[in-house]
Amino acid sequence: MKKFYVIFILLITTFLSSCTAVSLEPYRSADTLGPLHFRGGIGFVGGFSSYATLNNDTLLDLGIFVPMASVFAGIGISKNIDIYGSASFPFINDPVYGVGVKYKFFDRLGLKIATIPTFKYSENSVEKYKTYCAELPFLFTYTFLNFLYLTGGIHTGYYNVSNYENGNTSYDFVSYGIFVMPEVKIFNLRISLGSDLRYYKSLKYNLVYSDGLNYFQKHINPFLTVSFQF
Numbered sequence: 001m002k003k004f005y006v007i008f009i010l011l012i013t014t015f016l017s018s019c020t021a022v023s024l025e026p027y028r029s030a031d032t033l034g035p036l037h038f039r040g041g042i043g044f045v046g047g048f049s050s051y052a053t054l055n056n057d058t059l060l061d062l063g064i065f066v067p068m069a070s071v072f073a074g075i076g077i078s079k080n081i082d083i084y085g086s087a088s089f090p091f092i093n094d095p096v097y098g099v100g101v102k103y104k105f106f107d108r109l110g111l112k113i114a115t116i117p118t119f120k121y122s123e124n125s126v127e128k129y130k131t132y133c134a135e136l137p138f139l140f141t142y143t144f145l146n147f148l149y150l151t152g153g154i155h156t157g158y159y160n161v162s163n164y165e166n167g168n169t170s171y172d173f174v175s176y177g178i179f180v181m182p183e184v185k186i187f188n189l190r191i192s193l194g195s196d197l198r199y200y201k202s203l204k205y206n207l208v209y210s211d212g213l214n215y216f217q218k219h220i221n222p223f224l225t226v227s228f229q230f
Contacts, residue, residue, distance in 0.1 A: 007035040020051040020124040020131050021066045022159065023088030023096040029151045029183065030114035030141035032104045033076030033229065040073040041190070041227025043086055047096070048198065048221060050131040050161050051124065053208075054171060059207050062173060065217050066090050070225070078127055079217045084116075096122040098133075111229040114193040128165040134158050137179075149183040151194070173202045177219075188230050196221040 024045050033039055045068045052062035067090070074084035082102040087095045102120035106149035107113075120133040144150070156176045163169035181194030198219055200207060209218055 020129040021047045021090040022050045022133055023047045023068055024221055026223055027072055027084050028137055029141055030112035030139040032080055032082050035076050037076040039227055039229040041225050042071050043225025045070040045223045046221035050159055057205050059205045061210055062207055066102050082193055094123050094125055110143050114139045129163050132160045147185045151181040154178050173200055175200050188228050190227045190229050192225045194223055
């Protein structure tokens, strides 16, 4: 137990001092807003660290869990297209900015299917790191009685991390996995609760985790958001 607390304190210290993080977008359901309808919200997002210790051919502790606060807003462009923007804040570090376009291409018998190409950018001004991201989730949402939603999906992502003071420190990696997100809508209020299961793979380097990290810290990213839709 003592070992666990020591590792936890070390991880928190790392997050507060040198973490370049990536947020998980909370608006990933397949239903769209409709023309000129709006949605905005705030919440807790379980993001992940894009910064890892690079030692020769090894990346250490890439993708470990990072608690973040998040705000987002979106507008319906057409019956099947929404545009969203977001900003997520990993403790005291620089925010992660994101923009996504939701495209719903199936809507029948209560089942909706959509995809949200999303682009994100984050920077650590202390450690001089930047992260550029492109994600492509596919979403399946079933609506019960017009106020209960159950969303599941698969996601993939590509990320590039670079140190702009040292051109030799640069790497890229991909993520992939699944997520589930039950929601309830009460009039204009919408509450979303869910979790991601994510895995990471470097395109060039070996990925190694510290012995003290458990499965939750490496792969599970929960989130909870409250939003208003009108």
